[in-house]
Amino acid sequence: MADIAFIGLGNMGGPMATNLVRAGHKVHGFDLVPASCEAAKAAGVMLASTAKDAVKAASIVITMLPAGKHVLSVWGDIVPAAAKGTLFIDCSTIDVESARKAHALAKAAGLPSVDAPVSGGTGGARNATLTFMAGGDAAAFAAAKPVLEAMGKKIVHCGEGGAGQAAKICNNMILGISMIAVGEAFALAEKLGLSHQALFDVASTSSGQCWSLTSYCPVPGPVPASPANNDYKPGFAAALMLKDLRLSQEAAKAAGAATPLGAHAESLYEAFTKEGHGDVDFSGIIRHLRASTRT
Secondary structure, eight states, X not given: OOEEEEEOOSTTHHHHXXXXXXXXXXXXXXXXXXXXXXXXXXXXOEEOSSHHHHHTTOSEEXXXXXXXHHHHHHHHHHGGGSOTTOEEEEOSOOOHHHHHHHHHHHHHTTOOEEEOOEESHHHHHHHTOEEEEEESOXXXXXXXXXXXXXXXXXXXXXXXXXXXXXXXHHHHHHHHHHHHHHHHHHHHHHHTXXXXXXXXXXHTTSTTOOHHHHTTOXXXXXXXXXXXXXXXXXXXXXXXXXXXXXXXXXXXXXXXXXXXXXXXXXXHHHHHIIIIITTSBGGGHHHHHHHTOOO
C-alpha cells in the first residue's frame, strides 16, 4: 500500500480520499476549509498542517482543486518538497493549457505526472464508481492506474499530458448540450399535454435516448434517483457545468474549432446561474427553459 498525499478534501476530494483509506492506503490530507478537514479526519485521513507537510512522506500526490490557477500555485509550492520519483496526479477539472504547465513543472523536477479529471459527480466519488480520463506518458499512467482504480470503475488513458482534460471538457460539453435538449423536449411535451412518463417511455427506447434522459431525467418520476426527485439538489451543480462549458469554449477558441451549440449552452447556463441557481443541480436548467417558453 502507498503513502498518499491528498490536497483538496472538498465535496469530491473528501470521498475520494476516504476510498483510498478504505483500500488500505495511508493518506495524508490537506485543505484550507476546516470542515472539510474534520470530515476527512473522521474518515481516517491523517491531516497535515500544510500542503508541503502532506507531501513530504508521500510516494503519490493527488490534487483536487477548483481551477488551473490553484493547481499551478499548489504544484509550484509542493513539487520542490516531493521526494525523488513521487508521482503527481491532478484530478481537478481545469483548462488544457494549465494542465500542460503542471506537467512541465513536474517534468522539470524529474517527477512523473498524470492529469486525471473525473466524471461521475459526488455519488461516483462516494461509491468509488468514477470514470477517470487520464493524460500523461505510458509509464506514469501505468503507475497511476492502480490508485485510480481504488476511486473509480473506469480508467481511460487518453494520450499525452493534457489529453485527460481535453476529453473531460469535450464530454461535459456533450452533457451540457444534451441536458438542454432533454429539458426543452419535456417543456414542449408539457405544453402539448403529453405526460412526463409517456415521453420518457418513448424517447428512452427510441432515437432520442441519451444519458441525460435515461440516467438523469430532469423531471420528477421516470428516473427515481435523478435530482429532479430531490428538488434539484446536486449532484453536479449548475455553476460547475458553467465552469466546464467555459473551459470548452476557451479550448475551442484556442484550437479554432466551431462549437455553436456549446457556445449557446454556455450562455443558457450563465443566465441560469445569474438568476441565483448556481448551486442547483445542472438538470434544473429545465426551470429556466420553461420560463423562456414562448407564449
